[in-house]
Amino acid sequence: MKNNNQLATAISLVSLGLSSAAWSANGELFGIDYSSSGFIRVEAAAKTVSEENPFNQRGNVFNGVTVDRNGGVNAGTLLGLNLPFSVGLPLTDTATRNGEQANNDFNFTQVRLENTLQLRFSDNWSATAKVRGIFDAAQYDEFDPNSVNSNAAGFLYGEPNYFEYDDFETGGVQNRLEVAGDNYMVDFPSLYLDYQNGPILVRAGNQQIAWGQALFFRVMDVANGLDLRRHLILDFASEEYADERISSPAIRVSYQLNASWELDMYAQAFQPTVYANPNTPYNVIASQFTVHDRYSDANEEINSGFRLKGNIGDFGLQFMYTNRYNPDGVFRWTASNVNRDAPGIPGSGLILSQTPLEIDPTGVWSAEEWFTYAGMARLDGVEGLNKLITDFPASQLLLARPVNGIDAAKEELDLFFILTGGAGSVITGNGMGGLRGHIEREYKREDIFATGFSYIFSGEPGSWLDQLILNFEVSFTPDRTFTSPDLGQDYLVEDEFISALVLEKYQRFSRSFPATYFVFQWMHRTESDLFGRHLSGMGGTINNAPTGVDAWDGLVLALQQPFPGLVWRADLSVLYDTRGGVFVQPALKWKPSGNWNIEAFYTYIDDDISSNANENIMQTFDWAEEFGLRVAYQF
């Protein structure tokens, strides 16, 4: 727990700021119409389950768990021979990960202040500036590297930093219009100038661009990456990616060709997806990894695209092309450059620095942990080890050799964990450990072609067909680059199709209540899951390498039931992964008066309804069941 004083200070400053009429004002000054308004919102999510985020140090499922490490020097492996029998020298011990398990009450405790200033200079020119300030009160059981004697390299691998993220070496931010510290950030989600003249609209500046009719399923919505630092994608589901879609400096030109057709084009500075930092509540990258972000190699690149949208008769049509750097990036092993000797093995640090490995207690301690987390991260624990060895020959100086099969991999891994934890454990029986894995994140260019059509059904008034809107969207990305489950230097390159079928309907069930709004969606992806992870990494467990799956399918059912007067609204959002995972979020939205807005939502996640949890996406945040509450005051 920290930051209580900072929280009080922040709230005081915000209150002071709100006392100024300047926050909410409109009028004319020097011939410019201006309006300014905003809100302050307290946002919290209380945990409703005991599980902690396993990707964080203090949620690691092996913390305090004694594990047998059965290493050995295997003659066959060492000599590169596939012997019919095992010849070697066993080396075993036990190890207990020294992390202290957290016991959090909250996943999320933030205060947000947003203000929007709009200026109209003339009939043709206008400008919008929206500033967003976030303060994280960090009411969490935070990771303390000193408590586990960690000295992990990298800016983000000490005490938690909730907002800075630039790269391995430094803090700061990649977003050009953002300042951030370890528990605050201020940015401009919108800062643009509009010029509109007849059918032409030019919008220049920092902006979000969202295309497509599908909600939550991003088929055509590919212009912007996501900023996942705040509430991952687990905030109020009805808002889709409103808070996550990351703005980027861009020039967007749209031309209304006629009353039915519009051409929309953009060119924007590449801006990658921002993942939650290690040891922050919604981190989804195992914290035994150290990420070297190579954004600097792509930060001057330009993404661009166009969309043609219109109608032919009763059919709506869309055509889209985008050429972009995929904002999610791809990952692979990289040399750690950390020269830290294993206890009792002088000179080993120099060798390790040329491999992806770094000795630190925040790393992986055992083969069991290695394969458990490989499965959770949709990686191949066997081939991942082999690529670490073959792609980084220095590792062979430590007698590491490619292995054949999971048993040999475990034997070799445990040997390494024993030795790098201090070989003395062979005598005492109780070992230490920790090998961090360094990976780099690169960005690859791709072309996306997409089309979509829509149709509005007519039917008897009140029937299910009446005013039913159907949308179908499909995209094709040739030669898309994916992270290989083995983290090898050669990425996977595959053609990918992504499609979504969307059905929307207002249906009135009673005369006293407004109609219920239904959305049903089906997404089908041929190569990756909803988070972009290649499907060949699915299905790995502690006992087997991933088996892979053929395709990913997800179903969404969302409904909104306003109450009379719209003062209350009940929502339900369900995402079902057809391989046995489900996300359910019932929510209640209450607007008791013009200034106040309250939203409460409960997030339920189940990853093992019918199949291997490592084959569906829910496992990645299964631990995040929570009750969320947002209380906003607007001014």
Add this chain to the structure above:
Amino acid sequence: MHIKKYDTNFSRRRFMENTLKGVGAAGVLAPLWPLIANAGDVSKAYPDELLSIEMYTKGKVKPGDIITADNVEHVKELLDPIAYMHVKEMGRRIHIVEPVKDVSRIFPTEYLEATLRNQGKAVIGKDGNVYTKSGEPWIGGTPFPEPKNGVEAQYNLTLSWGRHDYSQYAVRDWDIDSSGDLSYQYDFVWTELNTTARTDGTVWKDKKDLLRYQSVFFTAPNDSAGTSFLNIWDYDQRKFPELHGYIPAFRRVRQFPTNQRFEPLVPGITLFLSDAWAAGDPLQTWGNYKIVGRQPMLGAIGSRNFHGGYHDNWEKPVHGGPKDQTFFDTYMELVPECIVVEAEPTGYARAPVGKKRVWIDARNQMYVAYVVYDRRGEMWKSFEPHYAMQDNDKMTRNDGSHPAWSWSSVHSHDIQSNRMSRFVQAKSVTGGYQSGYDPGDVDVFNKFLTIQAMQRLGG
């Protein structure tokens, strides 16, 4: 004085006869529209009891008086039942003013000219829509100045809502809850662009298959700003409009189903899409239209209801209700003849509305009162408009070369939840958007009435 030979019940009898016989021509002593066409003075069409509130009430109420709970019984039958309740039970006060004598002052000039020019040219086609005798979409003005049935009367409201080819209303809304407190306040802009039924007789950009483009976009408060909707109305009144909306959370314009028209656009407001101009839905999505009566009414139709010159932003003083802020000050006058039309929402399964009753001024065919009933037959809402020629003792605002005519404010009262939305057509609202009816050189279509515009206005 031509009226003395008529007793006070003469008009009532004549109205009843006309209603029963389905006589379309308005006027008691003489047909109304020839008089309007000749001189605009309709006094010869009605006896003095319908031209003077003092005569009508036998001296109990006269111009300059204020209707309060103490004297409202004298004009009870001249008010819709909810307006009567406002005065009787909620402390509303209504100022009585001299009635307008020059009928041209209750029309936009161009609209009246089109009405006169095109009189007798409208027919209802086999598909139920209004055409000229040569089968073209309507060419402007009131298609049926002397409506013979409810459908014709309703078409007079439907085809040209604001009676300008383009209207842009900067609207400021206050929502008063049952305890009389202000619970919500919104600023929004409402635009209407007719492609057919235009006073200039043209078809806009050859869009014969459409009636209008209409948009509404909210500019305040913060959580509603950017919420924008574009309705594209078919000329065929059997079809629902196409609805595109920008919801700030989605960051893009999406198409929405459009058959849910009995719900507020934003929380707390009692204005529904269906309410607009008492004709917010395509005409043939309702049915069972019938004229159920003719009667005089009190209507807020005179220029004193324009508050320009009295307030920088044309906003109005308020009074009444538990916190003395539920009602605008309104100035009503005797409307000699209203056609009372009822209709039912036959095209909306499980609609909460059972029927609507509209009181339409027979002179300009514009409604002066509108009450909605629920499915049980209980009164639910009133949507009381206030109109004005925009020239009063303080200022004149022209629409082209003539003083502008438009609505000035509305009381939208849900009496079942006792929530009042009252809104004015303001001079301007947050964002600097202004009311106006003459776009001049401004390309209002691209500025306010396209999907691209919704995206831009949304943010």
